[in-house]
Amino acid sequence: VGATAIAAMAPSFFRPSDVDELIGYCAAVASHAPRLPFYYYDIPSMTGVHVPAAELLERGLEKIPTLTGVKYTNPDLQGLQACVAARNGRFNVLFGFDEMLLDALQLGAHGGVGGSYGVAPALYKSLFSAQQTGDVELARRVQERCTQLVRQLAGLGVVRAGKAAMKLLGIDCGQVRLPLCPLSDAETATLRQALEAAELLGSLPKSLRRVLQ
Secondary structure, eight states: OOOSOEEEEOOSSSOOOSHHHHHHHHHHHHTTSTTSOEEEEEOHHHHOOOOOHHHHHHHOTTTOTTEEEEEEOOSOHHHHHHHHHHHHHTSEEEEOOGGGHHHHHHTTOOEEOOSSTTTOHHHHHHHHHHHHHTOHHHHHHHHHHHHHHHHHHHHHOHHHHHHHHHHHTTOOOOOOOTTSOOOOHHHHHHHHHHHHHTTOTTOSOHHHHHHHO
């Protein structure tokens, strides 16, 4: 269907107890798309699986030949460093905490995947640029603004608010699925005020809107 890569979280009911079980599970998933890069999505706060992602990267290639990287949604920055260093830096490491992106980039993460990037792409682009050019002070200021945005979204529920924010920006990503519920009219008004105050409404280029719609 045109996918560029696939990703999978660990199962959260019968959880893998060690890295071998986790590799076996991921290998089974990846085998159904044998020509696509595979990313392990490490998010222990949701899955309850605390197997170090770096161990999977170090040992997983034999059974997961398409293993390409990890989406690391984990506050353990020492573990992030281990992922970046795994197999001499072979893997693509993407970070999942928007409010800690600058820290992750400074430790060698290659990029990020998060709930607020679509809401403020220009803001995050400026963060990447400042970090890459060594403008630490600017990068810190932009990260703080990004963190404030995340707090505002989190106050309404990141996924709920993220969907609503994208619609306000002109890209309707549909409704959240149960058990989550859409924002109420009052919550949407609060969100709109927050986005306007942050000068984010209308910041998405029209050309990008056309591509994404």
